[in-house]
Amino acid sequence: MQEQDAKIRIGQLRETLREHSRRYYVDNAPTMSDYEFDQLMHELEQLEASFPQFDSPDSPTHRVGSDLDAPVGANAESQARQGFVQRAHRYPMLSLGNTYSIAEIEEFAARAEKVLDGIPFSYSCELKFDGTAICLSYRNGSLVQALTRGDGIQGDDVTENVRRIAGIPQQLRGDYPDEFEIRGEILMPYEAFDALNREREAQEEPPFANPRNAASGSLKLINPEEVGHRGLICTLYHIPAESVTFNSHSEALDAAASWGLPVSSERRICHDINDIKEYIDHWDRERKFLPYATDGIVIKINELACQRALGYTAKSPRWAVAYKFKAEQACTELLGIDYQVGRTGAVTPVANLAPVQLSGTLVKRATLNNADQMALLDIRVGDWVFVEKGGEIIPKITGIDPGHRTADARRPVFPERCPDCGTPLVRPEDEAKWFCPNQDGCPMQIKGRLLHFVSRKAMDILAGEMTVEQFYETGLARTAADLYDISNDQLISLEGWQERAAQRFLDSLEASKQIPFERVLYALGIRYVGETTAKALARHFGGIDALAAATQEELLEVEDIGDVIARSVFDYLHDPAHLEQIARLSAAGLRFDGAGQEAALSSALAGKTIVVSGNFSISRERIKDLIAAHGGKAGSSVSGSTAFLLAGTKPGPEKLKKCEKLGIPVVSEEEFRAMLPSGLASADLPPSGEEIPRFAETPSRGNPLPAKPGRNVPTIEEPTLF
């Protein structure tokens, strides 16, 4: 590959991986399977190894994915702030190198043998639990602290929530050390997961994609009592060697079990690669019968002295590796295909299947993505098809079983017209999907946009699918702005509406006027602008006026915004119809600027765009909050308009070079803090140990009409399937 192509590809991979890492760790709503994610990460690793001039310490290959964010279930006000205190980990919480190939496990074992050069050692093989990581601290036998992994350096303090999880002892027994840390995974067993999703669907809340997301979302609930009702469990698998004096990992875990801690009994000591392969084969078959999700096995060098000899990379230990299982598949009959129109007009073929059990749930529908995918599979109605669940909630058809095809299997015909409004479909050059171009007249698109606008993560207005349908049918609301013109009299004249329901609806409309700009921006439903992108845009531009005035180049300065998103935002904000909608929403009282949302601490950095690179004494997210709180903006790449590069340890060499070329100052963390008014350098960013008040839970939603099973539209544009 040419140097220039490599540079472009590296940039694309980083953008994609950062975005999906956020969807996975922060939003708890992945849209890519772990397998696809891992493949892209490996591609990036290889490119960075071949082109070291483009390597950078802030590449996702060198950083642990971060779960630090606002808690789930916080009300509108508190979501703008942090609900959990963040505290530094005593020892960084790293991730594990992973592979899907047995050959690479053989290489891992061979490398260990070479480095250990004749020293006898063994392997501890364990299940790789698919939940969310936790770090517990015990002092004099009492549980004193529980932190999430966070960004690996500091995590959210979820101690009170963890106290409610069954099986985690508050007090140890036996011969425990005075003080130690132990790490493991919080899991939601399949049974609890199904019950939770049934409940969420009944309340018109979006279900969790998988037990991992459900566990992670539940752990970050504001109300510890509610955490206790989520059926979470815990399994512990690692005591940092620095905090205890055992000879081996297995001894340490056996001891932990004797103190009453929940440790998996599915561990096994292996002596060579054949033992390891046997363990892998066994659990690849048997894991289907476990009551919780596992996504692979972990192989660790057991002797702690040998672990020390092997050491760590920036991101993971060299003494351990994860072998990941490929996603489970099921085979079932394709009964028919529906064509669903999303809120952007994209038409998605959705397969109706003979119900089949897959990774703990019954699957009846699966996506076929687009017309090309259907043609590639040469799929027929009546075929037996393979279904797989990726990280996302909607399973996919990955293949067909040609041996099973019968003579009467019918070739499906992709519609030429919109199945909802009959408009001829179009396929833009750079799109994989067909679109209904009738944006303003297609009922499915209009209703889809309204549903997105009212959804909980957007404006949190008390309206579900049936209400939106009714507003649409009666002509009461067809755009978001129409919602704010609805009167009490109009509502109670509708079928099924009583005074109380009408009042509750109007109250929720009124409350939505306090929702911060970043969520209003997300609610607008601009293509590719999910919650995290909306947040980044809001933080960078501060308000709609600056955002609408931004050129595409200026949009590209926002971290993680690439060409596609920049163009989409730019086009949206240059469409007169959209501007008119925004003007009406603004006149109705919605917040289109950040004023008052986060009181500025000073204007010490006003008008300055600052690029941040390297590692700091606090997380980069907090550095950026600090910049914003003092009136500055965080930029992603060094350009003529950069005020200075804020460089921590190991800043990106490319960025430094560019600064030198353009004569842009490079400022250290210390110098930066000195620029801020004294005493405010870390204000609003509580130092470890300072409590941030907790916020009340949002009252549960209700629909003024009898609830129908179904859910609000998901965060990303996907057809509503269940």
Ligand code: IVH
């Ligand atoms: S050991 C320093 N053991 O997988 C390494 N991790 O993808 C400490 N995980 O961050 C981790 N099961 O959250 C270890 N038996 C196991 C595990 C396990 C699941 C998770 C853990 C880790 C992630 C890496």
